[in-house]
Amino acid sequence: MDQAQARSRLAVAVxxxxxxxxEGGIPIGAALxxxxxxxxxxxxxxxxxxxxxxxxxxxxAFRAAGRQRSYRGTTMVTTxxxxxxxxxxxxxxxxxxxxxxxxxxFRGGHDWLAEHGVEIVLLDDPECVELMRDFIxxxxxxxxxxxxx
Amino acid sequence: MDQAQARSRLAVAVxxxxxxxxEGGIPIGAALxxxxxxxxxxxxxxxxxxxxxxxxxxxxAFRAAGRQRSYRGTTMVTTxxxxxxxxxxxxxxxxxxxxxxxxxxFRGGHDWLAEHGVEIVLLDDPECVELMRDFIxxxxxxxxxxxxx
Numbered sequence: 001m002d003q004a005q006a007r008s009r010l011a012v013a014v015x016x017x018x019x020x021x022x023e024g025g026i027p028i029g030a031a032l033x034x035x036x037x038x039x040x041x042x043x044x045x046x047x048x049x050x051x052x053x054x055x056x057x058x059x060x061a062f063r064a065a066g067r068q069r070s071y072r073g074t075t076m077v078t079t080x081x082x083x084x085x086x087x088x089x090x091x092x093x094x095x096x097x098x099x100x101x102x103x104x105x106f107r108g109g110h111d112w113l114a115e116h117g118v119e120i121v122l123l124d125d126p127e128c129v130e131l132m133r134d135f136i137x138x139x140x141x142x143x144x145x146x147x148x149x
Numbered sequence: 150m151d152q153a154q155a156r157s158r159l160a161v162a163v164x165x166x167x168x169x170x171x172e173g174g175i176p177i178g179a180a181l182x183x184x185x186x187x188x189x190x191x192x193x194x195x196x197x198x199x200x201x202x203x204x205x206x207x208x209x210a211f212r213a214a215g216r217q218r219s220y221r222g223t224t225m226v227t228t229x230x231x232x233x234x235x236x237x238x239x240x241x242x243x244x245x246x247x248x249x250x251x252x253x254x255f256r257g258g259h260d261w262l263a264e265h266g267v268e269i270v271l272l273d274d275p276e277c278v279e280l281m282r283d284f285i286x287x288x289x290x291x292x293x294x295x296x297x298x
Contacts, residue, residue, distance in 0.1 A: 047216065053242075054203070054212040063203035067196065071297055088237020088258070093202075093297035109237070148220060148242035 001075070006099045006121045009033060009077045010128075012042055013101065016057065017079045017131055020044035026139075026146055027131045028080050030057035032065045032095075035073025041065030047146055056146075058086035062093075071095045079128045081108040083147055091116055101128030105136060106147070150224070155248045155270045158182060158226045159277075161191055162250065165206065166228045166280055169193035175288075175295055176280045177229050179206035181214045181244075184222025190214030196295055205295075207235035211242075220244045228277045230257040232296055240265055250277030254285060255296070 009031065016029025031042040043060025046052050055063070058078050068074075071093045076082075079101035082090065087109030090098055097119040100110060104124070114120045136143045158180065165178025180191040192209025195201050204212070207227050217223075220242045225231075228250035231239065236258030239247055246268040249259060253273070263269045285292045 051216055052212055053214075053216050054208050054238075059203050059208075063201055065202075067200055067202050067294065069294060084237040084241035085234070086237070088233040088235070088240075089203075091237075092233035145216065145218060 001097060001099070001119070001121055003121075003123070006077075006123060007125075009075065009099055010079070010101055010123060010125060012039065013057070013077045013079045014125075014127060014131075016042055016044040016061075017128070020046075020049075020057075021131070021135070023049050025049050026142065027135050028057040028078070030061040030076060030078040032061045033075045033077065035096075040068070040074065045146065048142070053146075056083065056086050058082055058089060062089060075099060079125075080132060081106055081110050081122075082113075083108045087113055090118060097121065099123065101125045102132070104129050105132040150246060150248070150268070150270055152270075152272070155226075155272060156274075158224065158248055159228070159250055159272060159274060161188065162206070162226045162228045163274075163276060163280075165191055165193040165210075166277070169195075169198075169206075170280065170284070172198050174198050175291065176284050177206040177227070179210040179225060179227040181210045182224045182226065184245075189217070189223065194295065197291070202295075205232065205235050207231055207238060211238060224248060228274075229255055229281060230259050230271075231262075232257045236262055239267060246270065248272065250274045251281070253278050254281040 013029040021027035026045040041064030046055035077099040081103035162178040170176035175194040190213030195204035226248040230252035
């Protein structure tokens with residue numbers, strides 16, 4: 001996947017992250033795209049909004065996509081490097097590619113995914129970095145809760 | 150944790166698995182216990198019932214437990230060896246111990262969890278094995294969908 005295509009898909013995840021922030025939530029967004037490029041599902045972290053610790057951005061997008069017979073060729077786009085929980089999701093279901101907004105403020109399991117054959121596109125996007133930097137500075141206790149630290 | 154204590158906790162997860170089966174779902178159940186032994190949450194796979202692929206047994210139990218500041222000392226009990234998705238959950242949130250009904254019909258990420266300091270209690274429970282053997286024989290396509298194969 002080329003950078004322009006990855007950036008255009010990242011825009012959907014950033015919209016989700018901003019929607020989560022506007023709701024008073026954790027500003028991480030994600031979207032799952034099919035092998036044909038169609039948007040299958042999008043979502044954002046819902047820990048605060050729903051009191052639901054199981055809804056990270058990636059799991060919310062995965063859930064929104066509903067039941068799928070196969071994830072071959074799909075792309076998970078996320079504003080932040082996926083934590084172990086979300087990396088495990090990608091590996092278990094055979095999602096082929098992960099586009100990541102940034103891995104500066106948090107480095108999850110994307111190297112492990114690459115070792116197991118997942119294509120990783122790391123964008124180092126300044127808007128994603130700023131969203132997380134501001135959030136971690138403002139709400140460190142909430143951020144630590146979300147990553148179990 | 151001794152085997153008797155582990156078996157008594159496994160009974161809750163087996164009840165959940167049987168409830169899922171009775172609903173026409175995938176018979177895998179789980180429960181999360183606090184460091185003090187209190188039941189924090191219990192649940193079962195809800196792919197069929199809710200059309201929700203994100204609700205594996207372990208993630209359903211984790212969700213039912215609601216927001217927790219820390220998972221230190223907690224125990225996840227599951228009827229089946231946790232897949233990568235659920236193993237990632239355990240690692241990310243620092244769940245201390247996993248009690249597993251069986252790893253004969255499916256071997257997930259529990260060795261990886263052990264390498265990363267999670268205490269694993271593997272029970273090799275015949276009732277859990279039978280539940281999964283019968284289910285995989287009866288509904289192979291549904292089982293493969295649930296593990297992304």
